[in-house]
Amino acid sequence: MNDGSPANARKEPVLSATALRKAYGRVEALRGADFELFPGEILAVIGDNGAGKSSLIKCLSGASSPDSGEIYLDGKKVTFRSPQDAKDAGIETVYQTLAVAPALDIASNLYLGREIRKSGLLGSVLRHMDIARMRREAREHVNRLGIQTLQDITQPVETLSGGQRQAVAVARAAAFGSKVVILDEPTAALGVRESAQVAAIIKQLRDHGLPIVLISHDMPSVFELADRIHVQRLGRRAAVLSPQTHTMEDAVAIMTGARAA
Amino acid sequence: MTVEATDTGSGPPPEGAKAPTIGNRVQHVLHAHPSLGPLVVLVISAIIFDLINGRFFSAANLSIMLQEVAVIGLLALGQTVIILTAGIDLAVGAAMILAQMVMAGLALTSGWPVWLAIAGGLVVALVTGLVDGLLVTRFKVPPFIGTLGTLGVFTALGLLYANGQTLTPSAGNFLLWPGNLIKIGSFSLMTGVIVMLVLYLIVGYALGRTAWGKHVYAVGDDPEAARLVGINTARLLLSVYVLAGLIYGIAAWVQIGRVGDASTNISSTLNLDSITAAVIGGVSLFGGRGIVLGTLFGALIVQVFQNGLALAGVQDLYQQLAEGLLVIAAVAVDQWIRKVRT
Ligand SMILES: Nc1ncnc2c1ncn2[C@@H]1O[C@H](COP(=O)(O)OP(=O)(O)OP(=O)(O)O)[C@@H](O)[C@H]1O
Ligand SMILES: [Mg+2]
Numbered sequence: 001m002n003d004g005s006p007a008n009a010r011k012e013p014v015l016s017a018t019a020l021r022k023a024y025g026r027v028e029a030l031r032g033a034d035f036e037l038f039p040g041e042i043l044a045v046i047g048d049n050g051a052g053k054s055s056l057i058k059c060l061s062g063a064s065s066p067d068s069g070e071i072y073l074d075g076k077k078v079t080f081r082s083p084q085d086a087k088d089a090g091i092e093t094v095y096q097t098l099a100v101a102p103a104l105d106i107a108s109n110l111y112l113g114r115e116i117r118k119s120g121l122l123g124s125v126l127r128h129m130d131i132a133r134m135r136r137e138a139r140e141h142v143n144r145l146g147i148q149t150l151q152d153i154t155q156p157v158e159t160l161s162g163g164q165r166q167a168v169a170v171a172r173a174a175a176f177g178s179k180v181v182i183l184d185e186p187t188a189a190l191g192v193r194e195s196a197q198v199a200a201i202i203k204q205l206r207d208h209g210l211p212i213v214l215i216s217h218d219m220p221s222v223f224e225l226a227d228r229i230h231v232q233r234l235g236r237r238a239a240v241l242s243p244q245t246h247t248m249e250d251a252v253a254i255m256t257g258a259r260a261a
Numbered sequence: 262m263t264v265e266a267t268d269t270g271s272g273p274p275p276e277g278a279k280a281p282t283i284g285n286r287v288q289h290v291l292h293a294h295p296s297l298g299p300l301v302v303l304v305i306s307a308i309i310f311d312l313i314n315g316r317f318f319s320a321a322n323l324s325i326m327l328q329e330v331a332v333i334g335l336l337a338l339g340q341t342v343i344i345l346t347a348g349i350d351l352a353v354g355a356a357m358i359l360a361q362m363v364m365a366g367l368a369l370t371s372g373w374p375v376w377l378a379i380a381g382g383l384v385v386a387l388v389t390g391l392v393d394g395l396l397v398t399r400f401k402v403p404p405f406i407g408t409l410g411t412l413g414v415f416t417a418l419g420l421l422y423a424n425g426q427t428l429t430p431s432a433g434n435f436l437l438w439p440g441n442l443i444k445i446g447s448f449s450l451m452t453g454v455i456v457m458l459v460l461y462l463i464v465g466y467a468l469g470r471t472a473w474g475k476h477v478y479a480v481g482d483d484p485e486a487a488r489l490v491g492i493n494t495a496r497l498l499l500s501v502y503v504l505a506g507l508i509y510g511i512a513a514w515v516q517i518g519r520v521g522d523a524s525t526n527i528s529s530t531l532n533l534d535s536i537t538a539a540v541i542g543g544v545s546l547f548g549g550r551g552i553v554l555g556t557l558f559g560a561l562i563v564q565v566f567q568n569g570l571a572l573a574g575v576q577d578l579y580q581q582l583a584e585g586l587l588v589i590a591a592v593a594v595d596q597w598i599r600k601v602r603t
Contacts, residue, residue, distance in 0.1 A: 082488075097486070112475065112476075126471055129471060129475070172490075
């Protein structure tokens with residue numbers, strides 16, 4: 001199996017997995033999938049619909065647990081029993097389904113599950129939220145990321161467009177990912193300008209040294225952004241390509257099985 | 262109705278080419294403030310009933326209405342927290358009756374100190390919530406089915422324990438404390454009403470200001486999304502059912518105080534009344550939407566209709582009809598405001 005560009009050969013992967021298997025009833029979504037993400041890189045994951053991309057990252061983010069196989073973070077074996085476990089380890093994820101609470105406002109969604117509490121007993125015992133501070137910091141954060149489409153931080157998410165909801169999910173992951181950020185089709189519902197904005201955010205995160213996993217069907221942007229490309233096919237990693245040495249036609253041919261890796 | 266006149270500007274202004282219609286604006290205001298509708302209904306219906314019968318706003322009548330609303334208001338409060346998680350509790354009444362019989366039985370039959378007997382009843386109520394919560398979280402039984410089952414179980418346990426008796430505490434017994442009346446001029450406020458209002462404040466605070474409350478709304482809104490952001494949804498749901506159980510226990514005490522005795526012979530419509538109050542109060546049966554203040558308005562509306570129609574000399578039948586129509590209207594409004602988009 002191809003293990004990526006030689007530059008990474010000496011580095012230890014931040015996040016890796018070996019021989020992951022996951023079946024949903026009779027459907028085998030993962031059939032021994034391997035995965036490696038190196039420090040500071042943008043790794044694109046591409047593959048046909050149903051190739052097991054989302055199933056793979058759900059195992060890596062604690063959203064589901066693999067039937068077998070191992071996951072390593074910084075070389076140490078980890079078992080994520082819940083999404084919270086992965087979050088505690090610094091892995092932040094934008095799911096294909098977005099995972100936002102529609103009735104809550106943007107600020108509440110950004111801080112959902114990690115609400116800022118008031119200081120003192122009020123905060124520690126009663127979990128009293130510091131709503132003003134959450135709103136202020138949410139606004140600052142959204143501005144810093146340059147997400148202009150989110151204007152009013154107190155707007156309920158259900159009143160937002162699909163693209164704006166995606167922006168909320170991306171902003172949340174960008175805000176709290178400290179080790180790895182995983183994005184499952186973060187631009188699927190976005191217009192040209194908004195997609196460019198998400199691409200800019202991804203680069204911004206990478207420039208801060210965060211490794212990123214980007215699942216996308218958008219080949220041109222994959223080839224523009226990615227340092228390496230993981231091709232998923234039929235529940236396995238079929239190949240790892242480099243945008244420097246491979247063309248989009250190569251990638252598509254391997255993805256669809258027209259050519260062996 | 263001039264609902265749009267109360268627009269405080271907090272509803273998001275609809276953007277785009279289309280000018281907002283009045284309907285649009287009402288929809289937005291109700292979406293941002295779902296308890297506004299019930300408040301308007303409450304005020305208008307109260308005024309109409311007073312115009313029909315001048316005794317409606319008399320101190321005596323207001324006192325009685327508040328006394329009547331205390332128990333159902335408490336049950337509806339517990340029910341509301343459960344409905345916010347997209348659940349439902351069909352066993353509220355049964356849990357309350359069981360807790361009530363245990364409280365009175367321990368104090369009057371088993372001779373426990375009264376405070377310990379009350380605590381015992383509260384623990385039993387809490388356990389009923391725990392059972393419902395475990396059914397929903399551990400055994401993945403849909404709340405509707407799980408509480409339908411426990412409705413039968415709790416009812417039977419209550420009847421078995423009571424053994425057909427009506428237990429009547431003697432005057433001055435602490436069991437009757439919630440029934441004490443505080444005279445304010447010709448108006449008499451029942452202690453249990455204050456208990457109810459305090460609990461509304463506490464639960465309202467917890468839902469609106471604490472992380473726990475946010476998580477209640479998030480789980481009711483979209484449980485999978487809540488799980489993915491790292492909320493322990495099972496633990497949260499369990500806490501909700503246990504809290505509701507505890508509130509039903511307090512309702513049991515208030516019930517003993519108000520009526521003056523404990524028997525299993527209590528209105529069988531308590532379950533539905535508590536759901537009715539929440540729904541009329543703008544709490545969405547789909548979960549994630551509504552506030553307890555709305556439920557309080559809802560409980561008051563039901564009471565105002567029952568009392569007002571009775572004062573107007575209308576048959577019971579029409580009270581039921583009115584209540585049914587209110588529920589349908591409330592659900593229709595909920596469906597409508599859930600479609601809101603900017
Ligand atoms: N929760 C589930 N229950 C049942 N089957 C599932 C579930 N999740 C995924 N699958 C199945 O597993 C297979 C892989 O799905 P997955 O979502 O991982 O694909 P994907 O590569 O992300 O596809 P897409 O590009 O469409 O997002 C598919 O056949 C899918 O139907
Ligand atoms: Mg997918």
